[in-house]
Amino acid sequence: MSFQGQFLKTVEEYIRPLTYPVAVKLVKEGEPFPEKTRFPRQMTGYGWALCQGVSMARRVGWKIGFTREDHSCVVAMMIFGYEAVPELVEKGEIVYPYYAETAEAGKKTEATTPRLPLDDIRGIVIAPVNRADFAADVILVYGSPAQVTRMVQGALYRQGGKIDSSFSGRGACGSEIVVPYQTQECKVILPGGGERVFAHTADDEMVFAVPACRLEDVAAGVEATHKGGIARIPTPFLGMRAKPLYPEKYSEVARLFGMEE
Numbered sequence: 001m002s003f004q005g006q007f008l009k010t011v012e013e014y015i016r017p018l019t020y021p022v023a024v025k026l027v028k029e030g031e032p033f034p035e036k037t038r039f040p041r042q043m044t045g046y047g048w049a050l051c052q053g054v055s056m057a058r059r060v061g062w063k064i065g066f067t068r069e070d071h072s073c074v075v076a077m078m079i080f081g082y083e084a085v086p087e088l089v090e091k092g093e094i095v096y097p098y099y100a101e102t103a104e105a106g107k108k109t110e111a112t113t114p115r116l117p118l119d120d121i122r123g124i125v126i127a128p129v130n131r132a133d134f135a136a137d138v139i140l141v142y143g144s145p146a147q148v149t150r151m152v153q154g155a156l157y158r159q160g161g162k163i164d165s166s167f168s169g170r171g172a173c174g175s176e177i178v179v180p181y182q183t184q185e186c187k188v189i190l191p192g193g194g195e196r197v198f199a200h201t202a203d204d205e206m207v208f209a210v211p212a213c214r215l216e217d218v219a220a221g222v223e224a225t226h227k228g229g230i231a232r233i234p235t236p237f238l239g240m241r242a243k244p245l246y247p248e249k250y251s252e253v254a255r256l257f258g259m260e261e
Contacts, residue, residue, distance in 0.1 A: 003215040004136060008129040010219040014226045015150055016233055017143045019058040020128035023136035024177050026080075026116075027065075027123040034133050037065035037125055047072030048198075050080075050173045051191075053126050055199035058142060063127035070123075073194065079174040080124065081116035099170055112166070114174040114182070124177075138180050139215065141208045142201070146235060148188060150222065151208040153231050155186045157221030163188055170194070172207070180209040186218065 004023065011021055027033060040048040049072055053064035068082045075094070077083045088094070092106025100106035129139060141151060152163050165175075165188040172192035180187045189207040196203075210218050225231050246254075254260040 003212070003219075004129055004132065004139070007139065007210070007215040007219045010222050011141060011151075014222050014233060015141065015143060015147050017141055017147060019142050020061060020130065021139055021141045022054060022057045023127055023129045023132035023134070024054075024138045024140060025125045025132075025134050026121045026137050026177075026181065027125055028120075029122045031122065033065045033123065033125055034063065034127075037063050039065050039067065040070045049073040049194060050076045050124065051195040051199035051201070053124075054140065054173075054176075055201065057126045057128055058140075059200075061128050061131060063125065063131060065123060065125045067123040075113075075171050075194070076173050079113065079115055079171060079178060081118045081120045084118055085115075095170070099168075109168055109170075112168055113171050114178040116178055116182075136212055138177050138212070139210045140176055141210070142205050143208065144204055145206055147233055148206045148208045150225070150231060150233055151186075151210075151218070152188065153225045154220075154222030155208075155210070155214065155218045157224050158217045165189065168192075176207055176209050180211045184211045184213050186210050186214055 008021060011017065040046070040053065047070050050066060053066060056062045056064050068077075071077050071082065078085050078089065089110060090107070092100065092103050092108070092110045094106075095109045096103045096106030100109055125134065127134075129136070141147075143151070155163060163186055167190045169190065170192045172189055172195050175187060175189045187209045189209060191201040191205060191207060195201045229236075251260055
């Protein structure tokens with residue numbers, strides 16, 4: 001079984017996410033898109049936000065491809081290196097006034113946005129891992145905070161330490177794909193406002209991103225920490241094993257039944 005297949009098997013058994021884990025590949029110039037890839041502009045006549053494609057893959061099971069023409073989000077266009085960053089964007093003028101009190105604060109936020117080099121890729125393809133006929137660069141697992149915590153525990157089982165992530169509340173596609181691809185490290189991501197508006201990402205969902213080089217040890221760590229018995233999905237709530245406390249009248253009846261002294 002491939003690392004992708006073993007990773008999926010482990011996640012499905014021990015993490016139990018409500019939507020498909022998705023494989024993401026950055027398609028380089030000269031590389032073909034996989035067969036039966038659906039492209040937003042061909043399907044609908046207009047471009048999508050990249051997060052919509054991720055949502056279609058993880059919720060509906062489609063294989064979605066993005067070329068330059070399939071994008072509608074200018075933030076993603078710059079994050080994935082299709083376009084150079086204009087001066088007005090560098091000045092923070094698409095962060096301010098939406099996410100920042102001042103243009104200077106917006107500029108500081110914009111400066112933290114992850115980016116691929118200009119013209120580094122031809123496109124992006126996204127598919128459920130169980131239907132991905134390509135080697136992923138990054139795999140995304142959407143889940144509750146409890147499920148993402150389990151993924152963190154699994155990722156740290158062999159190497160120790162902690163997961164370093166950073167959050168700005170916007171441009172989550174860069175944090176989900178570009179950052180783990182460039183750093184080759186697992187990341188926790190808070191979905192941004194656009195992803196929640198356009199892709200219907202739920203209020204209780206977070207994302208755990210795993211680069212291809214970490215699939216085997218994350219899967220092994222998730223299984224090992226589950227078998228340790230302390231950290232599991234479903235959570236083994238200790239209260240379920242506690243002695244029940246009943247009203248006094250119940251106790252009177254219990255004594256009649258010989259259940260209590």
